[in-house]
Amino acid sequence: MSSWLVLPAFLLWGWAAGGVTLSLSCRRCEGGPGGYTCPNSESAEAFVLKTLPDQVLHVECRNNMGDFSLLKNCNFTSFRKFEFERCPLPGVAFGEVFRRIGVPSSDVKYLSFTAGSWNASSGLEEWHLDSLTNLQTLQLVDNNITSFPPALLTNTPKLEFFRFIGNRVGSLPHTMFASTPNLVMADLGNNELTSVPEDLFANLTKLLNYIERLQLPSPKTSLTYLNLGSNNISFSDTGAQFIPYDFPLSNQLELQHIFLDNNRINHIPTPLNNLFVDLKTVDLSGNLISYLEFLSIHFVSDGVKLNLKNNQIKAINLHMKEIPMPTKDMYQLKTNYSVTLNLMNNSLANFDGLDHPFYTRLANLTIPYNKISHINESDLPGNLKVLDVRGNNLTFLSDTTLDYLNVTDVVLSLGDNPWTCNCDMIDFFTFLQVPERKVLDSNNIKCASDGELLLSISEYTICPSFRNPMVIVTIVLITVFLLLFAVLGTMSFYKYKQGIKVWLFTHRMCLWAITEDELDADKKYDAFISYSHKDEEFVNTVLVPGLESGNPKYRICLHYRDWIPGEYIQNQILQSVEDSRRTIVVLSSNFIESVWGQLEFKAAHSQALQDRTNRIIVIVYGQVPPESELDEKLRLYISMKTYVKWGDAKFWEKLRYIMPHPQELIQKKQQKNRNADKLELVKSNSKSV
Structure with a gap:
């Protein structure tokens, strides 16, 4: 027999006097005016009882699967309204x-009933509401x-x-509603309805909107408010049919x-556009x-509020087509109206x-x-009053x-x-400064570069040359001076370049003016390869043969064949980097875990900074490692994509x-330069004579 054959009692004669000891033949309830537990808080199966305003009794069931006959003689005659929560359906x-x-x-x-964890499922029967007239x-x-x-x-x-x-x-x-002619509100939301009779x-x-009934009580002749949200409803496409009478409403x-x-x-659905005149x-x-x-x-x-947010809208075609007119006995078509259009959270790219x-x-x-x-202002309607384009x-x-x-x-x-x-934002910045301007979220207009609030910075920060003639004149004069200096400097350099280069190199200054070939003329190797020993098969069988036997042929420095046994590894790393025109880093997941590989890269990076020339070649072997696992300086090479990847077609x-030219070509070039310098010296002496 279901536990609902007898409902636990909690309102006792002692309540009227403010007491909590119940003088009944059932067990005592514990608690006070805020709530009672019956029969007591230690019972495995109990009811929590609360009195609510307007003669409402709230009953919450706790593990009530047993026999509640001990409470069957309690009295609830003063209540007319009941709420049951977390209770099984009565038998x-x-x-x-x-x-x-x-x-x-x-x-x-x-009567309000919520089963909660007790799944009522299909247990509701026609006789459950018998006699509730x-x-x-x-x-x-x-x-x-x-x-x-x-x-x-x-x-009912x-x-x-x-x-x-x-x-x-x-x-x-x-x-369903055949016997309830007095119904004024029906809420059927959050079901799985696929159709409505x-x-x-x-x-x-x-039947009418509950809110309207509270504010403007009047006799209605038809349904005005319908909420079928959060169901599983879909409609077949009615095509060109003007008034589909098979529409459920x-x-x-x-x-x-x-x-x-x-x-x-x-x-x-087409009927929403042309059937409901109110x-x-x-x-x-x-x-x-x-x-x-369009249709x-x-x-x-007039004034329909259409909400289409959170759909999948990708295109809008608002070019008007021919509108089929209804017959006169249906209704008068209205053309003087205002429209509210909500297209939030879709995929629209323009206002076409x-x-x-x-x-x-x-x-x-x-x-x-x-x-x-x-x-595009030409796309905006002339009578627009509100425009919300946030988050585009x-x-x-x-x-x-x-x-x-x-x-x-x-x-x-x-x-x-x-x-x-x-500087292109100056006019917009000025636009936002007008106090009468109705920009509802001006405090959320921020610069994309740094997240700075636009209204918190000045126009000079946005555009340093903003309306400042002296700044413009100064910039022009400086530019002219720099151009003149560059021209004269270039002419002087080419006239005395040999002496200038020797002096700069001796004093380690302005090395950018010295060609890389001249810096590397005495290098012993074309490249030093830094790699993890776990990748040595790729290096020894693929990379080194491709460089040493290809055209042109390169001289490669390797750990196992070019390092002197017994020497300190740190010293040999520095010497190999210094003796090589390039350092090739075979970047892989193994290299990231190699302590010596990291040290070799840092040495090569330091040499590159000293010479102010790009000496590091990164070869990605396998997948590009996550930037979070890389050294900060190595991460820069990856983020700027200055690397080659093994497996690329070219x-x-x-x-x-990106490798250096072979030494033979360098020597030929140097000899050519020396011959040119000698010829220039001869010409100069001839003119002096």
């Missing part, structure tokens, strides 16, 4: 449960119910408020607010819509199409978190766009864009291109 009708605890079933006006509010929330008994509400003719949410029903019986609301002449012509968010709808709100957010056209957002009612005359009444364009990279790809606003915004009173939201703070061509 008898709720009316029988109330009768056994002293409450006439006809007195119960409010005066019930006005019924809530069946988060019970995982998979089917709705067709006659469940037969014995006075029901006014019904919430059936957080369950798993896929369809509803069309007679066409005549589901046929007899509900009093085609008989509810006074609908004003329709919520179909978080379903599986891939297009805007429509005010359409929420289709969180669906699968990927394309919009899909054209409504016959909004310049059409149809959108002259577009008042609110909300299009944040898309992929818009520029705003905007880097600047053109002068023409700013001119347009300066003569309008559009309320703007521009934050979370990658703004480029340079690996050897790239490697030989």
Whole structure:
């Protein structure tokens, strides 16, 4: 027998006097006015009881799977409203449960039931609400119910408020509300509905939005508010059919607010555009819509708020096509309207199409978190009042766009864009400084380079030469002087280059002016190869033969054949780097773990800094290692992609291109230079004579 055959009692005669000791034939309850535990806190199976305002008794079940007959004589006659939480469905009708605890079933006006961890599943039966003839509010929330008994509400003719949410029903019986003519609110959200019966609301002449009923009580003739969000609803595409009478809600012509968010709808159903003449709100957010056209957002009612955020919209075609006109006995088509368009979290890249005359009444364009990279003022409707373009790809606003915004009173939201703070931003910076400007998120407009708040910096920081003639004149004079100095310096260098080079090299100054060939003329090796011993097969069988036997042939320095046994390794590393025109680093996961490899790289990097020439060649062997595992200096070579990768189609061509020229070519070049210098000296002496 279910534990619901008897409900635990907790409201006792002692409560009226403020006591907590219960003089009943059942066990004592523990606690106070804030809550009682019955029979006591040490019981493995117990009820937690709380009194709420307006004669509401809240009952929370704790492990109640046993026999509660010890509490069956308690009395609850002062309560008319009951909430059950984390309790299993009773094995008898709720009316029988109330009768056994002293409450006439006809007195119960409010019943809320949440199973919680007790999965009600398909356990709901038609007789569960028997004898609750005066019930006005019924809530069946988060019970995982998979089917709705067709006659469940037969014995609740006075029901006014019904919430059936957080369950798993896929369809509803069309007679579901046949016996509840007084229903004014029905909430069916967060189910798994795939369809809604066409005549589901046929007899509900009093059904209306609950909020409207509280504010403006009046007799309604049809449904005005419908929330079917968070289900599994989809619609077939009706194509060119103007008024598809097979639409499930085609008989509810006074609908004003329709919520179909978080379903599986891939297009805007045609009836929403041309059937409901009083429509005010359409929420289709969180669906699968990927394309919009003119007719899909054209409504016959004024001021429709259309919410399309969190869809998959990639394209909008707003070029107006021929609009099929309805017959006169249907309704008068309205053309003077304002539109609110919400396209948040889609993939739109521009405003193409909004310049059409149809959108002259577009008042609110909300299009944040898309992929818009520029705003063309010619695409914006003339009567636009609100423009929200947060979180797009905007880097600047053109002068023409700013001119347009300066003569309008559009309320703007521009934050979370990658703004480029340079001289092109001066006009935009000035635009934001106007106190009357209605930019709602000016404190979130930041420079993409450093995240600096744009309004917290000065125009001189954005553009140092901003409107400063003296700065411009100074820059011009310095530029002319530098050009003149460069020309004269170049002429002097070529005339006396040999002596200058010798003096610079002797004093280790301005080594950039000395060619690499001259610095490396006495180097013993063309390249020293730094690698992990775990990669020696690749080095010895592939890399070295390719360099030493190819064309041209290079002289390579290797650990095992060119180092002197017994010498300190650190000294040999420094000597090998100094004796080589290049240091080739075979970068692999093994190299990163090699202590000596790291030391060889640092030595080569130090030599390169000293000579002020690029002496390091990085060969990536295997996958490019993660930058987080690399030495800071080695990470720089990888981040700037100054490396060659083994396996590339032109690996050897790239490697030989960055290797030094063979010594023979250097000697020939040096001899040629010496001959040229001698010839120049002879010519100079001849002129002197």
